[in-house]
Amino acid sequence: MNFFLEVLIGGLLSGVMYALVALGFVMIYKASGVFNFAQGAMVYLAALSVVGCIEKGAPLWLAIILAFGIMTLFGIATEKFVLRKLVNQPPIALFMATIGLAFFIEGVAPMIFGSDPRALELGIVDEPIPWVLDNWNMVISKFDLVAAGVAGVLVATLALFFQYTRVGRALRAVADDHQAALSIGIPLQHIWAIVWGVAGFVALVAGMMWGARNGVQFALTFTALKALPVLILGGFTSVPGAIVGGLIIGASEKLAEIYIPPVMQNMFGGNFGGIEGWFPYVLALLFLLVRPEGLFGEKHIDRV
Amino acid sequence: MLYREAGQFKTTYAADQQIFPIRQDRIGIIALLVVAFIGVPLFASEYWFSAILIPFLIFALAAIGLNVLTGYAGQLSLGSAAFMAVGAYAAYNFQLRIEGIPILVSFVLAGLTAAGVGILFGLPSLRIKGFYLAVATLAAQFFIVWCLTKFPWLSNNSSSGVISTQKLIFFGHELTTPVEKYLLVLSVVVVLALAAKNMVRSSTGRAWMAVRDMDVAASVIGIKLMPTKLLAFAVSSFYCGVAGAMYAFCYLGSVEPDGFSLEMSFKILFMIIIGGVGSIMGSFLGAAFILLLPIFLDVALPFVADLFGLPFASATVSHIQITVFGALIMFFLIVEPHGLARLWQIAKEKLRLWPFPH
Numbered sequence: 008m009n010f011f012l013e014v015l016i017g018g019l020l021s022g023v024m025y026a027l028v029a030l031g032f033v034m035i036y037k038a039s040g041v042f043n044f045a046q047g048a049m050v051y052l053a054a055l056s057v058v059g060c061i062e063k064g065a066p067l068w069l070a071i072i073l074a075f076g077i078m079t080l081f082g083i084a085t086e087k088f089v090l091r092k093l094v095n096q097p098p099i100a101l102f103m104a105t106i107g108l109a110f111f112i113e114g115v116a117p118m119i120f121g122s123d124p125r126a127l128e129l130g131i132v133d134e135p136i137p138w139v140l141d142n143w144n145m146v147i148s149k150f151d152l153v154a155a156g157v158a159g160v161l162v163a164t165l166a167l168f169f170q171y172t173r174v175g176r177a178l179r180a181v182a183d184d185h186q187a188a189l190s191i192g193i194p195l196q197h198i199w200a201i202v203w204g205v206a207g208f209v210a211l212v213a214g215m216m217w218g219a220r221n222g223v224q225f226a227l228t229f230t231a232l233k234a235l236p237v238l239i240l241g242g243f244t245s246v247p248g249a250i251v252g253g254l255i256i257g258a259s260e261k262l263a264e265i266y267i268p269p270v271m272q273n274m275f276g277g278n279f280g281g282i283e284g285w286f287p288y289v290l291a292l293l294f295l296l297v298r299p300e301g302l303f304g305e306k307h308i309d310r311v
Numbered sequence: 312m313l314y315r316e317a318g319q320f321k322t323t324y325a326a327d328q329q330i331f332p333i334r335q336d337r338i339g340i341i342a343l344l345v346v347a348f349i350g351v352p353l354f355a356s357e358y359w360f361s362a363i364l365i366p367f368l369i370f371a372l373a374a375i376g377l378n379v380l381t382g383y384a385g386q387l388s389l390g391s392a393a394f395m396a397v398g399a400y401a402a403y404n405f406q407l408r409i410e411g412i413p414i415l416v417s418f419v420l421a422g423l424t425a426a427g428v429g430i431l432f433g434l435p436s437l438r439i440k441g442f443y444l445a446v447a448t449l450a451a452q453f454f455i456v457w458c459l460t461k462f463p464w465l466s467n468n469s470s471s472g473v474i475s476t477q478k479l480i481f482f483g484h485e486l487t488t489p490v491e492k493y494l495l496v497l498s499v500v501v502v503l504a505l506a507a508k509n510m511v512r513s514s515t516g517r518a519w520m521a522v523r524d525m526d527v528a529a530s531v532i533g534i535k536l537m538p539t540k541l542l543a544f545a546v547s548s549f550y551c552g553v554a555g556a557m558y559a560f561c562y563l564g565s566v567e568p569d570g571f572s573l574e575m576s577f578k579i580l581f582m583i584i585i586g587g588v589g590s591i592m593g594s595f596l597g598a599a600f601i602l603l604l605p606i607f608l609d610v611a612l613p614f615v616a617d618l619f620g621l622p623f624a625s626a627t628v629s630h631i632q633i634t635v636f637g638a639l640i641m642f643f644l645i646v647e648p649h650g651l652a653r654l655w656q657i658a659k660e661k662l663r664l665w666p667f668p669h
Contacts, residue, residue, distance in 0.1 A: 042442045092645040099387055100648050102442065103584050106577065107640025114634030122626060232573075235446045243442065279461050288450035292435055295447060299438045 013146060014261050020151035022257020023158045024220070027213040028234035029241065029249040030161070031206045036243045037182045038202040040098060041090065044105040047231020048112035049207060053078050054214030054223045058127055059120030067129070071211070078211050082203025091196065113228060124224035129215060154216045161212055162250055165205075169246070174201060182244070236287035240294055242304025251302060256287045314662040330508055347497055352490050360489035361562075367602050368493075368500045369558050374582040374594035375507050376550025381580075382589035383511050384543035385523025386436050386444060390451035391579045394548040395555025396571035397425040397455060399474075400465055402556035406477045407467060414479055418499065418556045425552025426545040428455070433544025437537055440526075452573055459568035466568075475565040492561040499557065503550060508591045510546065519543050520589075581636075585643050587652025596651040604639070608632050 028050060035043040043049075056077045060070035089108060093101055135146040169175040180188040181198050189195055214223075217230055241252025263286045268279040300306055314335050321327040331337045355364065377391045402421035405412055412420075432451040436444050459465055459472050466472040479486040479495070486492055510516050518539045521529035530536050559566045578601060586597020612628050647653055 042445075089641050089645070096644070096648055098441070100644055102387075102445070103580070104641050104644045106580070107637045107644065110633050110637030110640065112637070114630045114632070114637060118627060118630045118634070122630070232449070235449065239443050239446045275462070281457065281461075285450060285453035285457050288447070288453055292447045292450045295439050295443060296435060299440070299443065301443070 011262075014265050015258055016147055017151070018258035018261030019254050020148070020155050020257070021261065022237075022253040022255070023151075023155040023250075024213075024216060024253075025230075025233045025237045025257055026250045026253025027154075027158050027161070027209070027216060028230045029237040029253055030158075030165070030246065031209040031213065032234060032238050033241075033243065033246055033249050034165075034206045034209060035202055037246075038178050039090070039181070039199050040101075040185075041105065042098065042102045042243070043206065044102060044231065045109040045112060046206070046210060046234070047228040048109040048116075049078070049081075049210035050214040050217065050230050051225065051227040052081065052112050052116045052214075053207065053211040054127065054218035054227055055116050055120040057211070057215060058125050058218065058223045061127075062121075062125075071215070074211055075208060078207030079204040082207045083200045086196065086199045086203050090199065109228070109231075113225070117225070122225065124222045127215065127218040127223050129219045150220060154220075157212060157216065158250070161209070162246060165209075165246060168205075174198075178202065233287070236291040239301055240291045242301030244305050245301075245303030248301060248303035256290070259290055260287050314659060314665075316663075330505070330512075344501065347501075348494070352494065357489050360493045363602065363606070365489070365493055365496055365562050366558075367598055368496045369554050369562055370579065370582060370602060371595045371598035372500050372503060372557070373551050373554035373579050374586065374598050375504060375591055376547045376554065377579050378583045378589065378591065378594050379507060379511070379519070379550065380543050380547035382583055382587075382593075383516060383523060384519040384540060384547075385526075386433075386540065386543060387441070388448045388547070389445055389573070389576050389580065390432065390448040390455075391547075391551050392571040392573070392575035393452045393455040394425045394429055394551035395558060395575070396459055396566075396568055397428050397548075398422060398552030398555030399559035399566055399571070400459055400568075401425065401552065402560060403474045403476060404465065404467075414481055414560070415499075418553055418560075421556040422549040422552040425555070426549040429544045429548025429551075430541050433541050433548075436540050436544065449573070452576055456568045456571060471567060473565060473567040474559070476560045479560055496557050496561050499553065503553065504591060504595075507546075507550070511591065515539075515542065523589075581640060583650075584640065585650055587650030590650070590652035592655065593650050593652030596655070600651065604636070605632055608635060 028046060031046045031049065032043060035041055035046070053074055056074040057070050060073045061067065065073060085108065089104055090101070093104055134149060169179060177188070177193045177198055178201070180191075180193055181195060185195060188198075213230065214227065217227055221227070237249060237252040237256045239252075240255060241248025241250070260283045264280075264283050267282060267286075271279040295301065314333075316333045316335075319334055321332070326332075329337075331340055351364065373391060373395055376394075377388060380386050380388050398421040401424035402417045405417040405420050406414070409417075428451075432448065435447050439447055461472075463469075463472075466474050479492065481491075481495065486495060511519070518529070518534045521532070521534055522536065522539050522543075526536055529539075555571070563570075582597035582601045583594060584597070585600050586595065587593025608631065609628070612631060643650065
């Protein structure tokens with residue numbers, strides 16, 4: 008039972024890390040209807056720029072501010088040079104453009120900051136909490152808890168930002184209906200630039216967390232692939248959906264990794280490890296068959 | 312002056328409905344086929360066959376497959392490489408387990424196997440739409456590659472799923488040289504491309520396009536969504552499966568599941584974006600472009616580096632390749648969302664008036 012709980016909690020905490028990446032997707036999709044495949048590459052870019060600035064001699068806080076500046080500039084540039092030119096194209100074209108953008112970042116970022124894997128020190132140690140270890144004999148990492156806390160703060164901030172500020176209201180209006188928002192005088196292009204900036208910020212937080220955990224390397228771009236099932240499970244348009252989806256995916260993935268391969272081994276023989284590559288997708292897929300919009304997604308009504 | 316259809320009257324229905332209704336097009340296609348079947352084998356070098364022409368034809372076929380699904384039926388798929396993997400492994404197993412089965416039959420069976428798997432993974436498309444579906448097709452990509460790695464029966468118990476394909480015996484004659492393989496691939500691709508060209512202008516193809524443009528409207532005018540979408544998945548996977556079988560048998564000779572990665576799926580997707588979504592010819596143009604671009608950059612970049620005296624590490628070259636790739640994708644989408652095929656069409660429109668603009 009203890010072991011089960013340990014796996015479950017570990018899974019939930021790693022789910023929070025997935026949710027961090029998924030949040031960036033949700034932000035952009037909500038505000039501009041673009042499915043931003045480049046989010047994983049943005050996470051990579053953000054982490055690389057933090058590490059790159061530190062290597063150039065900047066202290067951590069300055070590096071984070073500089074990286075935030077880079078991400079904002081990048082977001083505005085994306086809006087100005089790519090998305091604005093693609094207004095009125097079908098969503099599929101925008102999606103493919105973001106795949107192109109992802110490749111672009113994956114090429115440019117290492118050219119500027121170097122491509123060899125590096126460690127990112129945030130001053131949080133990745134070791135079990137002694138108190139939990141002593142009392143319940145469970146290994147719960149401090150780092151994961153901090154990451155969960157950061158994600159919680161981030162989500163709360165975003166929720167408040169969306170709910171109570173002028174810009175947040177404008178964002179929600181744009182998300183609801185571009186045309187109506189334009190006609191009541193909301194500057195669409197500013198809003199999009201802001202959204203990309205916010206998504207850059209989310210990517211920065213995710214990049215720092217993932218980078219501190221696994222090292223800053225090209226594999227960070229694959230975090231996007233971890234976030235996609237979270238996204239479809241939670242619904243593309245829902246911030247809480249990203250969190251809940253992340254928790255479900257994280258927990259079930261870790262549990263499945265522990266409990267399913269032995270069963271299959273008994274049935275077929277051989278080694279069946281590594282199912283966490285596809286298990287979240289299949290889970291999300293099965294879930295979608297029941298609820299095609301995900302947990303919290305907006306129900307889509309087709310009109311002819 | 313050269314390209315003008317004025318004066319070509321159609322007097323029979325058959326003439327009116329042929330694939331290439333304009334005489335110049337027919338001449339052009341026949342000339343192209345003659346060059347491909349006779350001219351190229353006479354002059355091309357071995358390197359050209361095994362490094363450029365064979366992969367070009369194979370990827371063009373896979374791109375046609377994806378184009379049927381994404382370009383015509385409007386179901387975005389990110390799992391085409393997985394269906395190629397199904398084709399490759401199915402062909403291998405048919406060759407292995409059925410004594411003396413002709414190679415072409417095993418290719419067809421491989422395609423049919425892939426089609427079956429495609430239908431299975433196409434089932435969610437009945438409930439899920441758009442990006443949700445695109446992400447769901449990733450399930451196929453990861454699951455199939457994992458299965459091929461983990462079930463030893465599928466790769467005849469080889470370690471980590473690597474298979475080495477059997478000999479290509481064609482009517483008792485073993486195909487060994489690149490030229491022979493090229494001719495085999497070319498024949499298969501030509502037949503399947505013509506079939507696809509015909510399919511997309513038949514009632515099936517029109518139903519696909521109706522579903523693509525708006526599936527609710529399509530079902531209102533009496534198109535059955537389920538068979539139409541599933542057929543698109545089946546046909547698409549069939550093409551990808553045959554392409555995968557040839558990828559293993561005629562191109563590489565030895566493949567592993569991890570070779571059919573997500574990256575390859577993206578590559579095929581880029582081919583149809585750059586070539587032209589919803590165009591058979593675009594699939595060929597796109598495949599040529601995507602395959603030739605890295606080769607071109609490989610040659611051009613050191614040259615440019617010499618010119619400016621910059622030392623380029625090989626890592627930098629690959630980074631520049633990715634960057635240029637991404638930039639080109641965005642550039643194409645912005646400048647010409649309909650791809651190279653559309654440029655060709657515009658060129659034809661211009662040719663009709665040339666050289667007299669009135």
